[in-house]
Amino acid sequence: MGTANTELPPPATHVVTALYAVHALGLVRLAVMMLGDQAAAEDVVQDAFLGLYRRWDSLPDASHPLAYVRASVLNGCRSALRTRSRHRRGPVLSQPPAESAEARALLSEEHRSVVTAIRGLPARQREALLLRYYLDMSEDEAARAMGVSRGTVKSATSRALAAVGRILKEEP
C-alpha cells in the first residue's frame, strides 16, 4: 500500500488554475448569455478567478470556491451591464446582440429568437432564468448564487418565462 503523502498544501495558484480548467468555459458561456459579448464575458470570468486567487486565504467558505466564483461572475456581469448602460445613455437591452460569427452560423432561427427574447429581459429575471434552465440549478441554489431569497428567484423565473413566451408568440 502507499506511503504517507506530504501534508504541505500546494499554492493557491495550483488550485485556482485547476478550477479554471474545469469550470471557466461554462462560466464564460453563462456570462456571454448575460452580456452578449464573449470578450467582455471572458474579462468578467478572468476577474472572478483573479479575485478568488487574491482572496484565497481569507475566503469566508473555502470549501465552496465554485460558489464564490459563480457569484463573482454574476456580480461582474451586473457591473458590466450597469457601466455599459451609463456609457450608452440608453437601455442596454435594446442593443442588438453581439453574436460571434460561429453563433450566427450555428444557431437555428428558433434558438436565436429565444436568445434575443432572453436578452430583452431585466437583468435579475435573465439571471434567474439562466441559473434555473441553463445551469439546472434548484431554486435554493439559484437564490444562493444571486444573493436573493428563494421566493425572489421563483417570481423572477415565472415572470421571465411569461415574458419570453409572450415575445415568442408576438413574433411573426
Place this chain on the structure above:
Amino acid sequence: MTTTEDAVRAATRAYGETVTEIRPLDLTRPAPRTRPPRRFPAWVAPVTAAAAVIALAISLVLVRHIPNGPVVPPKPQATAGGAVPRYYADLVAADKNAWSDLVIGDLFTGARLAIIAPPAGSTFANVTGAADDRTFVADTMPARHPGKPSAVTWYLVRITPGAVPGYRMTRLPLPDMRSWTIQGVALSASGDKLALALAPAQSDLSLRVLQIYSVTTGTLLHTWSTTDTDAFASQFLTQPGTPATTPLYWVDDDSALAFPAQHVPPSGTVGKAGRQTERLLDVTAPGGNLIADSRVIWSATGDGCVQAPLVTSDGKTVVCPDVSFVTLNGTGNNTHERITLRWLAYSVPAATARTLYQATVETKVASIAVLWASPSGDTVIVDWGVARNTEPPGNLGLVSHGKFTPLPSVPSFLFVPGPAW
C-alpha cells in the same frame, strides 16, 4: 415542463455551445477596477439599517407563536451541476499487517482533513460516497483474517470541513453479511440507499446477488440474483476477507444501477475472445433476475478496458482507460517500450467513441485509472503511474476539454478500488 421552459433550455444550451475556446487564466493581470463612488449619501445606510432592525423585530413578534415543525436530518445535496468533488474518502495502510485507516482528504489542496482509525482489531474494508462529497458509508471487518468469511460492521461517515474533528461516524443498522463476500459497494447519489454486489462466501459459488438496502433503517429493499457467473466480472471476483473490487454506479437519479460482467472463454478455446460488458439494471422495476432484468449498455471484445470502465451518472457515457505498447530500440534488458495511455468516452446512445485525453510515456510499467467523471463524461479525474510503489506515485489530474491539469498526488489513489467521492 412547459414549451417555453424547453425552448429556453434548448436555446441557451445551443447558444452556450457556440463558445468553444477561451483564453487561458492570467493571474498576473492587474486587479479589476475598484468600486465606483457611492451613489447615495452616507446617512442612508444607518437609517436603512435602523428600519431593517425595526422590521425584523416586528417579524419576530409575529412569528413567535408559530409552532416548530419536525426536525428532518438534511439529505446530501449533489455537487452543483456535477462539479468536481472536492473531498474524498479512501483507504490507506495503517501498518504492514494490512490494517487500513480511512482517510478524508481535499483533492484540490492535497491536504488530509482526517485519518480515522478502525475499531480495535478491525480494518476498514470498503468506502463509498454520495453525490455531495460529504457523505460516505464505510464498513470494517476483522483484521488479519484474509481469505476467511468475515462479518462486517457498517458506518455512516459525514464530514464537516473546517470543523474539529471534521467528521462524525455513526454505526448503521445494516446486516453483517457474514455469509457473503462483498464484491461491490455503492452508495446512491442521494445517500439513502446502499447497493451491494454479493457472492456466497462458502456454498453455491456460482450464485451472484445484487441487493439494495435502506441506509437509515437497514431494510432490504430489493434483491436480484443469477447463476450466470459472468456477472460482476467473475474473472476478478473478490476473495473473502478482502476489499470489494467490482465497481457499481448509480445512474439516472438513482433509478438504475450499472454493473460489469465479463465472459471469459473456457481455457483451451481457440479463436474466441472474451467479452467485457456493462449492464444497466432498472432498480425501480419489479423482477429479481439480475441478467434478464438488465440490459447491456456497452461491450468490448478482447481485452476491453485495462481497468473496469466507469459509467457516468446520466448513464449515457462509459469511460474506459486504454493502453497500447510500441517496442523501441534495444535488446534484452535494455528494451524500451513507448506506452500510449488513452481515456476513451463511449457514447451509449450513439455507440461511438472519442478520446478524452492521451499521454505517452516511455517506461516498463504503467498503471492507469479513471477515478471520477462528470455526468456528461466531459470532465474526468484520471491517474497513471510508472510503478505502483515508487514516489511520486502517479500523475493525478483533471481532464477537461482535452487539457490535463495536475492535482496534488495522493498515493492511495493508485490502489484498487480507489477513492470514494
